[in-house]
Amino acid sequence: MKPAENIKKLIKDVELDTNAQMDKAVLNDVLEALEESKKKKPAAIKPNRWRTIMKSRITKLAAAAVVIGAIGFFSFLGNGQTSLYAQAMRALQEAQSIHVLGKHFHDGQWETVEDIWFERDVGALGVFWSKGEKTKVIIEDGNSRWVYSPLTNTAIRSSEFGCQLIDEAAEILKAFENWEDRLVRTPSGDISIDNIPCQLYVLYHPELPDDRYSFWFDQDRRVRQLEHQQKLNEEWEIDQFTKIEYDLPVDTSIFDVDFGPDVTLLDPEKILGQDFDPAKALFSELISDRVIFAVHDLKKAQGGFLYLLSSIRPTEDTKRGIKSRRAKAKTVVPNYLSFEFLQSSVQVSGTKYPYKCIKIAEIVHNGMHIQGVLFIPKTESKWDVPDSKFEVSLQVRAIGKLADMLVEEGWQEISHGEKELPAEAPAEAPAVTLRLFKPIATLQLPGEEFLLEQITGQQYLKSSALEPAVQMDILILKPLHLMSSEEIEEAGFLEDNSLSRIETLGLTSKPSELTIEEYTDYVRSTIEVAINQYQSH
Amino acid sequence: MIEDKLLIWKFKRGSSDALSRIYEKYKNSLLKIVSGLLNETAAAEDIVHDCFVSLAQSPEKLRLNGNLKSYLATSAANRARNWNSARQRRETAGLNDADPAASNSKRPEQWIIAGERLKTVNRALAQIPYEQREAIILHLQGGMKFKAIAESQNVSINTVQSRYRYGLEKLRSILDSEAEL
Numbered sequence: 057m058k059p060a061e062n063i064k065k066l067i068k069d070v071e072l073d074t075n076a077q078m079d080k081a082v083l084n085d086v087l088e089a090l091e092e093s094k095k096k097k098p099a100a101i102k103p104n105r106w107r108t109i110m111k112s113r114i115t116k117l118a119a120a121a122v123v124i125g126a127i128g129f130f131s132f133l134g135n136g137q138t139s140l141y142a143q144a145m146r147a148l149q150e151a152q153s154i155h156v157l158g159k160h161f162h163d164g165q166w167e168t169v170e171d172i173w174f175e176r177d178v179g180a181l182g183v184f185w186s187k188g189e190k191t192k193v194i195i196e197d198g199n200s201r202w203v204y205s206p207l208t209n210t211a212i213r214s215s216e217f218g219c220q221l222i223d224e225a226a227e228i229l230k231a232f233e234n235w236e237d238r239l240v241r242t243p244s245g246d247i248s249i250d251n252i253p254c255q256l257y258v259l260y261h262p263e264l265p266d267d268r269y270s271f272w273f274d275q276d277r278r279v280r281q282l283e284h285q286q287k288l289n290e291e292w293e294i295d296q297f298t299k300i301e302y303d304l305p306v307d308t309s310i311f312d313v314d315f316g317p318d319v320t321l322l323d324p325e326k327i328l329g330q331d332f333d334p335a336k337a338l339f340s341e342l343i344s345d346r347v348i349f350a351v352h353d354l355k356k357a358q359g360g361f362l363y364l365l366s367s368i369r370p371t372e373d374t375k376r377g378i379k380s381r382r383a384k385a386k387t388v389v390p391n392y393l394s395f396e397f398l399q400s401s402v403q404v405s406g407t408k409y410p411y412k413c414i415k416i417a418e419i420v421h422n423g424m425h426i427q428g429v430l431f432i433p434k435t436e437s438k439w440d441v442p443d444s445k446f447e448v449s450l451q452v453r454a455i456g457k458l459a460d461m462l463v464e465e466g467w468q469e470i471s472h473g474e475k476e477l478p479a480e481a482p483a484e485a486p487a488v489t490l491r492l493f494k495p496i497a498t499l500q501l502p503g504e505e506f507l508l509e510q511i512t513g514q515q516y517l518k519s520s521a522l523e524p525a526v527q528m529d530i531l532i533l534k535p536l537h538l539m540s541s542e543e544i545e546e547a548g549f550l551e552d553n554s555l556s557r558i559e560t561l562g563l564t565s566k567p568s569e570l571t572i573e574e575y576t577d578y579v580r581s582t583i584e585v586a587i588n589q590y591q592s593h
Numbered sequence: 594m595i596e597d598k599l600l601i602w603k604f605k606r607g608s609s610d611a612l613s614r615i616y617e618k619y620k621n622s623l624l625k626i627v628s629g630l631l632n633e634t635a636a637a638e639d640i641v642h643d644c645f646v647s648l649a650q651s652p653e654k655l656r657l658n659g660n661l662k663s664y665l666a667t668s669a670a671n672r673a674r675n676w677n678s679a680r681q682r683r684e685t686a687g688l689n690d691a692d693p694a695a696s697n698s699k700r701p702e703q704w705i706i707a708g709e710r711l712k713t714v715n716r717a718l719a720q721i722p723y724e725q726r727e728a729i730i731l732h733l734q735g736g737m738k739f740k741a742i743a744e745s746q747n748v749s750i751n752t753v754q755s756r757y758r759y760g761l762e763k764l765r766s767i768l769d770s771e772a773e774l
Contacts, residue, residue, distance in 0.1 A: 063765050067733045070711040089649035
């Protein structure tokens, strides 16, 4: 008999080659898809590295520049001195106003791709273009962010809850932390920018010999200019240019939320607030004075299933507390709260019948986690008895500052390590806490029974109401079934904490691209898979 | 890992070079994963093709600090699972008119050039339950943590670990019996 290790090795070490001709054909399709996606979503992937990395543009952009550029200085300064990185960050944080102008070289000419203004304690405005066309306008006032898309002529509000712009910018540091020794001081490229002498540092990476990044720092350790250059025919050519100005006068009326008379304003939080108000819930429970769990709907569905729509969220006090706290860890992970159902049961005359849960819809938005789930009986359903009750069990998980708060309330901090966070993060990872509630609620089962189509239809319509926000990537409705663990994790960690998602069919992510029938079919197949799974055990 | 971060970074900016590099770097491991899951060459090729096309269509989905290999492996596994469910439905409905082995051999433009060892392993993997197969392949070939596999399958870590353990046992038994023949 082969030892288990040999089996593992056998599986790990199997060899496979591919046919070069097919490779070429497949790669053609892939690259064509990339080009198509650029046309469809110019704002999302135009060749401006900052836009895709950081959503809140202004200070993040400037901070990112500082971060990237300054890392290299660690090796120049050595220990015992204040690093240039720290100086640059401090300079950035102390700037009263910032202006960023980004340009991209396209079809033989320079095109403005972003123009961003920031005034401390007042607001920020970002205007973005692609190939000469305005693609997005963002206005922030510290509490809200409005994103206007000319495509939909809609401006959508999202909250800035949990965001610290500078901290978020530090995310990019992770990508460059190993590049300290790649930054090269290049005196021959020193220039004056707006009559301020600046020193050039060039960032090279051995894996990408045809790319380099140039940073010009002024004497106050501020990044004044960035360039990305590509090597073409052995010559370095600039394809992207960003200029950053500090402490210049700003007309603050530009931060007024006024996109024009015909623009539709949409506030997803308001919609969610109306649909998921704990005060109007079937059941709500304040947990540890910090978070609220609520059940908004409970339905019996034909086929012996139970549909439960529920939510969890931090209290307003908790939100304020989180916002005012500084992160303990170096790694910045915005606050994250989620819950998962454990095996729950229907109680009939003292007997418990176990139910397995499957998600059919999920929204994560601004600290709130909402789930639409179906409970499937693991044994014969007995709910026709009039006094049947449903006992709901779940586990609540929190990460980051919210976890710190809950640990203070007596929750146990659990080991995160490889189980909770990306492999590269554990050394600096934030707190993680988890608590089981068995049960959290015992609910009276309603008498009426619904068709599955009625339940999925209701779920579908709720998503449709939020769809305009999807088109601007403020809300994402996507098939949870197809999400990777990283994506799920990301949804909790995203910059503006305002993602939503719902299970749908295939790769289609928007209700308008999916019929209710297709969604219902998908839910049916998910149920089928779930039943097969537990029956096989 | 730093190379992956860089590739993601460039890819999110629209770099086709970065996407090509990602493709070259991970195509084989994805093909191994899917062919192990489905033991069907044509389907594996299609799924890996679709994975990369989907990636190209949505660069914004990738997270700078995400694990690229795990992301792609999960994407491939999810598609393979859907495909497998569809196959089961077709079989249940009597619609499967093609024998997988036959369809493999008939495909003229075959992409995968599989070694004997791969065929042996995949044959054995095909004999264990799909969930166990998935746990083994994603962990050993995809390099995914049990936690990530559990999330992608919507089950607990304990369940994944059990599937993995039972699957390995069965696999060992199958391979041993093959060796004895």
